[in-house]
Amino acid sequence: MALLTLRDVKKHFFSQNDVVEAIRNVNFTVDTGEFVSIIGPSGCGKTTILSLAAGLIEHSEGEILLQDTPITKTNTNIGYMLQQDYLFPWLTIGQNIDMALNIIKRKNKKNQAYTRELLAQMNLSDREHDMPSELSGGMKQRVALVRTLAAKPSLLLLDEPFSALDFQTKLKLEDLIHRTLKEKEKTALLVTHDISEAIAMSDRILLLTHRPAEIKKHFKIPEELRERSPLDARQHPTFQDWFQLIWKELENLEPETT
Amino acid sequence: MNPKLHEQHAKFRLQQKREKWYVVISQLILLITFFFLWEIASRFNWIDPLIFSSPSNVWGLFIEMTVNGTLYTHMGVTLLETILGFLIGTIGGILMAAFLWWFPFLSRVLDPYIVALNATPKVALGPMLIVIFGANMTSVIAMGVLISIIVTTLVIYGAFNETDKNLIKVVDTFGASTLQKFYYVILPASYPSMVSALKVNVGLAWVGVIVGEYLVSNEGLGYMIIYGFQVFNFNMVMLSLVLVVILATLMYQVVAILEKFLMRKRR
Ligand SMILES: Nc1ncnc2c1ncn2[C@@H]1O[C@H](COP(=O)(O)OP(=O)(O)O)[C@@H](O)[C@H]1O
Numbered sequence: 001m002a003l004l005t006l007r008d009v010k011k012h013f014f015s016q017n018d019v020v021e022a023i024r025n026v027n028f029t030v031d032t033g034e035f036v037s038i039i040g041p042s043g044c045g046k047t048t049i050l051s052l053a054a055g056l057i058e059h060s061e062g063e064i065l066l067q068d069t070p071i072t073k074t075n076t077n078i079g080y081m082l083q084q085d086y087l088f089p090w091l092t093i094g095q096n097i098d099m100a101l102n103i104i105k106r107k108n109k110k111n112q113a114y115t116r117e118l119l120a121q122m123n124l125s126d127r128e129h130d131m132p133s134e135l136s137g138g139m140k141q142r143v144a145l146v147r148t149l150a151a152k153p154s155l156l157l158l159d160e161p162f163s164a165l166d167f168q169t170k171l172k173l174e175d176l177i178h179r180t181l182k183e184k185e186k187t188a189l190l191v192t193h194d195i196s197e198a199i200a201m202s203d204r205i206l207l208l209t210h211r212p213a214e215i216k217k218h219f220k221i222p223e224e225l226r227e228r229s230p231l232d233a234r235q236h237p238t239f240q241d242w243f244q245l246i247w248k249e250l251e252n253l254e255p256e257t258t
Numbered sequence: 259m260n261p262k263l264h265e266q267h268a269k270f271r272l273q274q275k276r277e278k279w280y281v282v283i284s285q286l287i288l289l290i291t292f293f294f295l296w297e298i299a300s301r302f303n304w305i306d307p308l309i310f311s312s313p314s315n316v317w318g319l320f321i322e323m324t325v326n327g328t329l330y331t332h333m334g335v336t337l338l339e340t341i342l343g344f345l346i347g348t349i350g351g352i353l354m355a356a357f358l359w360w361f362p363f364l365s366r367v368l369d370p371y372i373v374a375l376n377a378t379p380k381v382a383l384g385p386m387l388i389v390i391f392g393a394n395m396t397s398v399i400a401m402g403v404l405i406s407i408i409v410t411t412l413v414i415y416g417a418f419n420e421t422d423k424n425l426i427k428v429v430d431t432f433g434a435s436t437l438q439k440f441y442y443v444i445l446p447a448s449y450p451s452m453v454s455a456l457k458v459n460v461g462l463a464w465v466g467v468i469v470g471e472y473l474v475s476n477e478g479l480g481y482m483i484i485y486g487f488q489v490f491n492f493n494m495v496m497l498s499l500v501l502v503v504i505l506a507t508l509m510y511q512v513v514a515i516l517e518k519f520l521m522r523k524r525r
């Protein structure tokens with residue numbers, strides 16, 4: 001069943017001198033429990049699509065639905081994880097997580113216990129009272145995930161969450177996040193410009209054109225890669241074939257028109 | 259640790275400690291020399307003792323005014339005015355900045371007027387204050403407030419606007435209200451700017467209050483300076499000056515300690 005639906009979505013940005021056509025026409029759905037990735041060249045409109053789905057900005061035309069309800073403003077059912085952790089530097093790790101509960105006015109013993117459990121699953125229990133500056137980039141991104149999950153969203157929007165990390169940390173974090181989301185039966189929409197990451201983590205991949213974005217191609221990742229963890233999938237013999245295939249498609253994108 | 263390193267470390271620490279003492283001792287010597295030279299120069303008429311007074315005369319007046327109690331009144335009045343001017347200027351500036359942040363349209367409308375007010379030498383408005391508040395302590399405090407409130411508003415409003423957009427986006431994704439955004443992000447992110455405004459405003463409040471007392475007061479250290487000048491009692495001028503230096507420094511130190519305390523969790 002479709003959890004997120006985008007139907008004929010268009011988005012223009014206006015400024016005094018310019019109208020920027022960011023999204024020309026995007027149609028797709030994400031089913032409950034699915035992990036879908038959007039890949040495309042930088043500046044093609046990936047973040048814009050996530051911001052639209054999160055209800056942070058309004059679309060110009062078309063329909064965006066969470067189950068059957070139009071998304072017009074932010075919703076605690078949708079969690080958003082930014083490119084960098086953006087933890088509040090003046091708060092401890094624990095306070096950073098509690099802030100999410102405070103804002104949605106759901107801070108109570110039970111929800112706090114839930115977040116501490118998540119923190120333990122991220123192997124960060126002993127860091128609850130540390131300041132963000134005392135943690136590494138990978139640790140901070142794990143905290144940011146806990147903060148996003150604190151509101152118990154059913155849909156997670158991930159905007160290149162691994163791009164600021166070193167390669168080894170990134171591989172480990174891919175595995176951890178993939179496992180956590182599957183365990184908790186979360187639906188995820190990941191944006192990335194990293195082909196390997198998309199293949200390793202997703203059930204489906206949508207390839208975007210240059211701006212103004214349209215969906216150029218749609219890939220269904222086969223069972224043998226999907227059932228494996230991202231790290232194992234990368235070792236699988238067919239992984240490289242998929243990489244080549246998508247690489248070619250990316251290469252063959254029409255050059256930017258505007 | 260190996261004994262040789264240990265020994266070197268002990269030596270290093272001793273050296274540091276010694277240097278610290280040399281600095282303190284030199285500072286004391288400088289201070290004593292200054293007062294000593296002032297006294298000598300005055301006694302031997304190298305400088306005009308009627309104009310430049312002398313430490314012993316200043317001290318004599320200090321004892322006299324302490325005994326008859328008038329000094330406490332003057333100091334008390336000035337301290338009260340300065341602290342009030344400082345607090346109202348700082349808190350008022352922060353409140354005004356919050357107000358402007360909350361109503362972006364208003365902030366755009368008021369922008370040129372705030373800039374003009376900021377550029378105006380506030381002291382020039384002194385006579386206006388006296389007309390508005392009367393020739394009393396309120397005018398003096400108003401001068402202390404006026405001199406610090408506009409620049410505080412501008413600095414803090416600037417800090418509010420420079421808050422990392424991504425931190426705001428984080429709370430936006432949780433559906434934060436404007437008040438929540440302000441309380442959870444804008445205010446704490448601007449905290450260092452507010453704390454450093456405290457330090458600047460202590461100095462500004464002193465300027466405002468002393469100038470205010472020049473203009474209207476019949477009490478306070480600024481009044482003592484002007485009065486002493488008019489009746490040619492330079493002992494009084496010098497005593498007041500020395501007290502202003504000491505009190506302003508002390509107040510600045512208190513705020514500096516407060517700043518350290520407020521910033522203990524931040525870097
Ligand atoms: N608020 C905005 N106003 C104007 N143009 C914007 C705005 N946000 C994004 N854009 C433009 O839309 C295009 C897509 O941006 P974005 O979605 O951030 O790309 P991506 O995340 O794929 O790198 C870019 O050309 C960008 O300059």
Ligand SMILES: [Mg+2]
Pocket residue numbers: 046047
């Ligand atoms: Mg982006």
